[in-house]
Amino acid sequence: MTSNSRIPAETIDGLLLDTSPYLSCDECFEQLDTYVEKVVTDSNYRDMAMQIHLDGCGACAEEAATLIELVTGA
Numbered sequence: 001m002t003s004n005s006r007i008p009a010e011t012i013d014g015l016l017l018d019t020s021p022y023l024s025c026d027e028c029f030e031q032l033d034t035y036v037e038k039v040v041t042d043s044n045y046r047d048m049a050m051q052i053h054l055d056g057c058g059a060c061a062e063e064a065a066t067l068i069e070l071v072t073g074a
Helices: 009-016 025-041 048-056 058-072
Strands: none
Touching: 025 048, 025 058, 048 058
């Protein structure tokens, strides 16, 4: 990184998030299909560990968003 490079604020925010309860990327991917199905069918569904992980992990959040788009046709 050069001295002129800046880290985007959202990247820093993601790194500083409290990740409790902890969910690894592997655990997230194992549960993602079920999570997406529940989120799509029940707008009140909440999974705290999954949401915290998705808030802090761009790769998993992108995968979740892609699956939601695929399931909903949006």
